[in-house]
Amino acid sequence: MKKFWTFILAIVISFIPGIIGGFFSPMSPGANEWYNGLIQSNLTPNGWVFTIAWIILYTLLGIALFIIMNNSRTRQNKMPAYVLFAAQMGLNALWSYLFFGLHFVGGALLCLAALIAIAVWMAVEFKKFSGWASGLVWPYIAWLIFAFYLNATISLLN
Numbered sequence: 001m002k003k004f005w006t007f008i009l010a011i012v013i014s015f016i017p018g019i020i021g022g023f024f025s026p027m028s029p030g031a032n033e034w035y036n037g038l039i040q041s042n043l044t045p046n047g048w049v050f051t052i053a054w055i056i057l058y059t060l061l062g063i064a065l066f067i068i069m070n071n072s073r074t075r076q077n078k079m080p081a082y083v084l085f086a087a088q089m090g091l092n093a094l095w096s097y098l099f100f101g102l103h104f105v106g107g108a109l110l111c112l113a114a115l116i117a118i119a120v121w122m123a124v125e126f127k128k129f130s131g132w133a134s135g136l137v138w139p140y141i142a143w144l145i146f147a148f149y150l151n152a153t154i155s156l157l158n
Contacts, residue, residue, distance in 0.1 A: 007066045014062030017089050018054055021096030034103055041153040057140045061085075064126060064136040071129045081129065084122035091115040099151065105158065109151045116144045 045053075068081050091114055099108035119141045127134035 003070060006069055007062075010066035010069060011059065011062035013089070014058045014065060017092035017096070018058050020093040021100075024096045024100035035100065038154050039157040041150055044150055053143060057143055060136045061140055064133040067130045067133040067136075068126060071133075076128055078129065081122065081125045084118060084125055088115060088118045088122055091118060105151065105155050109148070109155050112144065112148045112151055116141065116148060119144055 065085055068078060068085075071078075091111055095108050095111045095115060098104045098111055119137060123134045123137040123141065126137060
């Protein structure tokens with residue numbers, strides 16, 4: 001039963017940036033008008049794609065965190081993995097605030113660059129404990145790289 005609650009905790013933790021970001025998303029009052037008024041890449045997906053993608057990605061991150069939390073086969077210190085996970089969670093939430101909350105597109109782009117670097121570092125750190133956990137982080141990194149492209153395009157065209 002303890003593993004079940006640890007799993008639930010890991011999933012809930014992984015969704016925190018999405019919950020925070022929801023306060024600033026295009027669905028929030030005022031953000032939609034601003035966002036829709038931007039010149040965007042032709043590759044920008046519909047809004048529902050972002051919702052589904054983030055649900056999947058946060059779930060994968062939660063599973064990866066659970067694997068790390070539940071790994072007892074190693075004596076290595078897990079603290080660096082946890083700190084990196086927390087850092088990427090904070091940067092993820094900060095990006096939403098910078099981009100949608102403050103409309104600070106350039107600052108959001110810098111935040112995203114740092115987020116990608118931290119996420120890659122986290123995947124490497126997770127690999128010390130579990131190849132599966134590390135592997136679950138890479139779709140997130142791929143999405144972040146795509147988001148960087150979208151954010152950079154908005155920065156250049158607006």
